[in-house]
Structures are given as structure tokens and as C-alpha cells.
Amino acid sequence: MTKRITLGRMTQYARNANRTERRHIAGLNGPDGLSRQHAGAPASRLRNLRLRLNGEARSVAVEPNDLLLDVLRDKLGVKSPKIGCERGDCGACTVLLDGKSVRTCLILAIEVDGHEITTVEGLSHSGLTPVQQSFLEHGSFQCGFCAPGMVLAATELLGKNPHPTEAEVREALVGNLCRCTGYKPIIDAVLAVSSKTGRRV
């Protein structure tokens, strides 16, 4: 079964689009148009979802309209993706799907069948990653609610582009809202990882 999961990070354009458009951008509006609005499906529609979550094979029964965010939090017990806006605006629910950052509030759980999900819990298993260490050193969080999403967005960026410019860092984090820090310490933390791992281009 081929999946149309080619979710890149949402851009500023996507933030400004409405919800339906955003799901199109994300390639997620299936022919049945399933969305959160069609809540309350009968339990008989339960399906088995299999995925790799933080390196471990997991399986769980989900309804076709269950959001990935709710399944991760309520059925799989992974709490670092947060519920902030439920419409793809804030990025607090970011996880890595096959290494790419996505918003789990815009994805149905059944769509990730057979795929790999990484959350901050998965990053931290063998000690802090350089990104986390740098966030800690730079005080890149205050209330901490956006931090898991920010860490993942930064991790994705540095994986693809180990020596980003400040403009590239700002662009990469644009879909993750932070109301406390003014972003500066987050950007500094990401640039510091970059400079530690060799010459900045």
C-alpha cells in the first residue's frame, strides 16, 4: 500500500491557509474527507494501526477519524506532543514522521500505518542530544510547552542542513509558535549546535 505521506514543514503560506487548504497542502484530504468534524464514529470501525514509535514496534486499535495526536497521547502514552491549537497553527504537536517534522493534529492516525514516529521521548533515551544540550545551555524555553516541538524542528533542520544561516533557522522554526522567549534564545541555541559541529558555511 503506497501512502501519500510526503509532509514537509508547513510554511508561512500554510499558516495563512484555512484548515481544508492546509490539509490539501499536507496531502491529507482523502476522498472520504475525514476530519475531526465527523466525530463520533461507531466503535465497529476500529482498525489496527502498526507503527514504530521511538524505535519500538507498537500496535493499537484506532478509529478512522482518530487524530494521530490524540492516539499518541491517549492510546500510546506519549505526552510530549502537546495540544495547542488543533488546526496546524502552533506546532506544539510536532513529531518526526520518517524523519520529517509534521503536525500530528492534522494527520489521521491510520495514515501513519507502517511508518516511523519519533518524539522528544525517543530522542532523550540515550542522554540529551546536542540540540537538547544547546537548548538547555541557552535557556531556550520558559514555560516549556513549545519546547518538544521546537527541539524536533531544530533536529530536523540540522539533520538536513548542519550549518544553517540565521535566516534558514528562522525559516525552519516559523511553524512553531513560542509566546514566552521571543525566539532569540532558540535561534541562538540552534546556531550554536551548528558552530560546534564544524565550520559554518
Add this chain to the structure above:
Amino acid sequence: MTHLKVVGSSPSRIDGLDKISGAANYVDDLAFGPDLLHAEIVESPYAHAIIKSIDTTAAEKVPGVVRVVTGKDFPYRFGLYMQDRFIFPTDRVRFVGEQVAAVVARDAKTAKRAAKLVNMVYKELEPVLDLAGALKDGAVLVHPDLGKYPRCPWFFPQAGTNIAHYRKTRKGDVEQGFKEADVILEDTYTVPRYAHCAIEPHAIVGLYDLAGRLTLWSASQSPYTQRHVFAQALAPLGLTHKDIRVVTPYVGGGFGGKAGVSMEIIGAALAIMVKGHPVKVRWSRAQEFYNTYQRQGVIARIKLGAKKDGTLTAIEHTLHWDAGGYVEYGANVVNAVGLSATGPYRVPNVNIDSVCVYTNLPPGGPYRGFGYSEFHFGLESHMTRLAQQLRMDPVVFRRKNAIREGDTLAYGAKMNPSGLHEAIDRVAAEVRWGEKEKAKDPNKVVGKGFACFWKAPAMPPNAASSAFIKFNEDGSLNISASGMEIGQGYLTVMAQIAAEVLTVPVQHIRIEPPDTDRNAYEWQTVGSHVTWGCGNAVKAAALDVRGKMFEVVERALSLPRDTLYLEAEKVKCRARPSFALPFKDFVISGIQTPRGNFIGGPILGSGVFMPEFTSALSDPETSQGGHPNVHYTVGAAAVVLEVDKQTGRMRVLKAVLAVDAGKAIHPELVKGQVTGGVLQGLATVLYEDIRYDLKGRLLNANFTDYKIPTSLDLPDEIVPIIIEVAQPDGPYGARGVGEHTMIPAAAMVANAVEDAVGLRLKSLPITAEKVALELQGLRYDDVKGSYMGLCFVGKPEAYAFRTSSAARKR
């Protein structure tokens, strides 16, 4: 003072590992097992209507629905400073989105589906949506029962009107003051409503267990105040304070929005109705916008006079606040401004009228800055404009009038020590004030804007703090206090204060968010007062602990107490240099004597802080006679702003903010408050633009249409400057800085826009759209269409600042 080792350094945050590893739990992350019930709220579609009937039978029949709750079940009012809000209203609704019923079900989807089946019948009333309409003769009353509500003694509601509170401050003789003035400037400024937009929505889980114990897990800045308000509201059911427990894990941003009690009362009430089962209420992003608190809108008229030499002679400042349907907390914002709307200046003659007006819009309430951001926009715009009329430099003009220690405040008390002059000078130097800068692009121009600010915590005079400290076997220790870690770094600062006294490294101290059963009392984490108030309590507790250690050592080893001191987690003795007793050797097990017995035992300490010098009692006609504010934190800020003359787009090239922290206990955290606060402040000027339609419906209750800044929107450079003029009654001289850093933003941008392109904009926000239109000679008010950001529809200059004859008769 001895050399400080920990205070003034910037150790790694105590909550860092929790937050960066994903371990940090917020209310919605806590596990309650398969018995957890979920609530969905039925909301009023009308701004103002009589509830004719509520039919819940269809909803109750849905499989999985456990209970449907309405005002019938809880005909109780609640409120922090005035009990004017309803758990669920029984007779009328007062804003669009107000809760009228709740469906509790086994799962969230079922609750949502069933909520649509609750059949509400309303009789629509004329909504009160504009201030002029609210204050006219014969106005529709939002609260016909206003006179009956219990309230705090410093509120003056006017029954039979929509005036919920009227704060008057009178000092000197303004008429005489204006006679002495050579230049007088009078104008009107408007500030719309704003939303807090903490990224974590409000959430509460309530459990009323089978033994009658009510526990609430709440995303709150105010666990103890919540418990108290719950106990008051639920007293008819026989619940007392000891039966109620509020647990607050980490909070994902507050900004005032999670102070007091708003939606949390619903969680408490629903728990009562489903005894034995935990029930969760979690706000959606939209509810977060319209049913917690909003920052109130205000229209302000300022008349300011000065002599030729720049000396201020008099101010008349009239502010009418659009406070929304309930003002149980918001009226105190109005009150705070009514005492302090002179700004940080020496003004001999003062009239302030700050009027809290009920409207049928969402409830107003505390928001970082507590009214000061709002009045500083007008006042600091006005200061620059008056300087221009005097042909004085606006910075020189401000400096000449800047308040000093010992000056008499508008309400008669004396000003605390203040580094305002130093702040002004350092900010002016940092932005090279007076030097014109040129943009590289010919379509762009660069302007500079300056603003000063001040703010006092708005607290009742008995807002107390307290703390416990206990040791562990290895000499590490736990601090138990009930300030809230809302991101500002409170936990780390409290640990630093204890560490300084007890010579224990910060890493050996554990301090966690509060639980009212176990942690010592704290009034609330608001008003930028916890570093000061709770810090004083923690310091007192640490000193208590130290005294107890000395006492044990003296008793067990006969070393005189006054020769003992602490160093590097050991008790040492000046009289016997070889003596060094590690804490871990005695803080739990005591000290063994040659006889084999043990002296001492677990070392525990406590500390209390009460601002005993304050009083809210004063003459209601003048506000003279009391000491309502503990102290002011002051500062100055400036912005270098590039404006695109064609598109109106603005880019902040540099923002500088100096704040007098008294003593920066953790300088990096203070700088963090500056960076974050400046951006939150800039957002209220440049981006955030709330819109209501003419039915009182909020049109942009989401982050797509209500634009908070992203990582692309921060200034090119933010320079935080810390001033340290000690607060004599603060821990190590510290005072709070959290709210202050967003206060000057609006005025400094408005002043910079004028400097750049010659436009004086007197209403917020100052978006690119507005600047572009005005640059083309179009009045934004003429083209904006029929919406309301502020609660009035007409043009600000036409607003008469009149109150009804019923109100004037008083």
C-alpha cells in the same frame, strides 16, 4: 554586604531538564486512567439574551453521556474581587461563548456530539457593545443586580448603571496647574482588546472522591486563590478549604490569563456532579480566546500641561474601559491604572478617572502589564508630542520630569528607590538618540521612538507569601512554596535565594510546582511580585533553617551560636577554625554526644512575608490616605524602526529596554524576560488585531487570523539592560520585572513611526495596513469596515467621555 556567590549568577534552570527532555507534565498530560470523563461546553450564541429554557433530555439519552449540568445545578456566583460571575448563568447570558451547560461523557467525541443536542431557547436582548451606549442615560443594564454583589472594599460599583468600578485620584489643583502651564496638549487614544495566547490552553481535571474530597489539577498561576474562590463558591454544598486541594503541575504560559479563576470553576462544579469519577475540561484554542480573560479595551483622554522649561504642571487622565460581561478580576486592572496613570513622572496636580464599564463582550481581566501597557500608549505618545510643542528633546523632557525616590505619588505615598534616570541615559546612549539614521532602500525611512515605563504589583494589602524548607539525609534540600513556574524561572530564583543563605549549590535543591495540601501558602503568581514576595519568604525560611542548625550545634557541641557560620554545606566556627560539620552528618539524624545519645533531628524551617506597610483604605473621592502599592519597577525603552513608505511594512532594527530589577538574582532570566516581553509588546502594536462583529462575536479566535509573532517577526536586535538600584525590602534588593518589559512597546513604536514618516497614530494596533493607508491620506477609521476591535463603533475624537446622569448624581 558580604560577597554574593549564587545571587547574581545565572545557573542552569532547575526546570530545564524536565522541559527539554519531554518529562515535564502539564495538566493535560496527567494520567487518570480509563475512568476519566470528558466535558463539552454548551455556549451562548448571543451577546445578551434571557435564557427562556434549557432542554437536556436528548443529550442525556446519548449512550456514553454521564451527566448534563446546567445553572439549575449550580445557581452560584463567584469572583475574585467581586462576585459577579456565574458558574452557569441561570437567567441571562452576557457574552457570546458564555457557558450555559456542560455535557459530561465517557469520551470527548460523545460529549461533543451530545452537546449539540442540548436545546436552548433564548430571548435576545439589545447587547451593550459600545462604551457610549453603555454609559448613556437609560442604557440597557448588563448587571441589573450590580448593587447586590459581594465585593472587596476598594471597589466602587454604581448600582443602576453599567459602571462596575470608578477609581478617582485627586492630588493638588489641576485647574491651577493648567493655569501655570505654558503649553497644554489634549487628545484621545484608543487601545483595543488583546488575547494572551499562551500556547497551552486552559485545562482542569476535577475529582470529587467518594469520601467527599475535591481535588483539582489545574493549569493555574494561582492555586491557593483558586482553592479559596472554589471554597467560597461551593460553600453552599458544605465544602470547606480543607476538603479542597488544588494541584498545579507545570503551566504552559500564563501572562495573566491563568490567574484567578475563569473556566476552572466549571471543572470544580462538574466534578461535584459526577462524584467518584475524574472529569476533564480542556479549552479549545477558540475558547481560550473568548472564555477566559481578555485584555480590556480602553479609550483615554489625556490633558497634560507643562511650563516653557519643560516642568510638568498638571495631568487630567480619563480612561473608560470596555471590561466585558464580568469584571470580577478586570475591575482591579481599572483600579490599578486609576492610581498610577501619571506614569513615572513628578506631576504636582493630578486628576485621574478610571472607569470600569460592563459590556456584552468577553470578560476582561489580568494580562501581563495589568492596564499599564494600555495607558502608557497614550501617555508616552503624549509625552513625546508635548516635548515637540515645547521644542524640547523628548528624552530630555522625560528626564527632567522623571520620578525620584521620595517624590509624592498621585495618591500621597512616597516613591521607592528608582533607577529611572540611569535607565533613560543608558537607553538613549544605546540607540544613539538624536542621531538620524538612513535606510539603504530609498523607499524606506528609519525613525526612533522612546518611552519610559513603570508598574507596581496590584495586590490586596494582605497578599502573603510563605515557604517551608526541609533537608534530606544527604544534605540536599526541598523548598516548598506556592509560587508558580509559568516560565519566568521562579523555581530557579527561589533555589538561588536559599542557596545563597545555606551555601548549598542550586543543583542540591529541589523545588517543584505547588500543591495546596503540601506547599506553603502563596497568594498568586501575578503582578511580577513573586521574586520579591515569595523570595522574601524563602529567604526567611532559609534563615530560620540556618538558625536551627546553629541551635543544634550549640546544644550538642557547646559552640557559641554567634561564632557559627555556614560555608560549602558545612557548619563552621570562627572560634575553632578546625571545626567543619557537613550538613549531611546531622540535618536528619542529629549530632551524637559522647554519651551516645543524639541531639537535634530533622531540620525544618519556615518563612513568611506579608507587606505589612500597605493599605487599600483611602478616600474614594481622592484616593488619598492609603498605601495601595508596595513599590514600582521603572525603566525606559527605545526602538529603531524602519518603515516602508509604500507598503507600511515595519521592521524593528533594534529594540533596547532597561529595567530596574533592584538586584538581578539571575541576570540571564531577567534578560529572557526583556527579550520575550519586548516581542510580546511589539506584537500588540504591529500584528495582533482582534475583531468583533456587530453582534459581539469574536471573528478571529485562532492563530491563523490573530497573528502572534513567529520566528521571522522578531527584531533584528534586542538589547536588554539591567539597572540595579536596590529595593530595600526585597530579597537581596530584588524587585519584579516580568510584566514591565512589554509595557513601553506600543508608545515607542508610535513615536518611531512619527519620527520616520510624520504620522501620529493614536489608536492601536499600528499595523502595516494602517500605516500604508494613512500614508496615502486615507483615514483608517473610514475604510476599516464594520468591525470592532475596541468596544465602540464611532471615531475616537467624537467620544464624549460622558457618564449617565444616574452615575453623575453620585
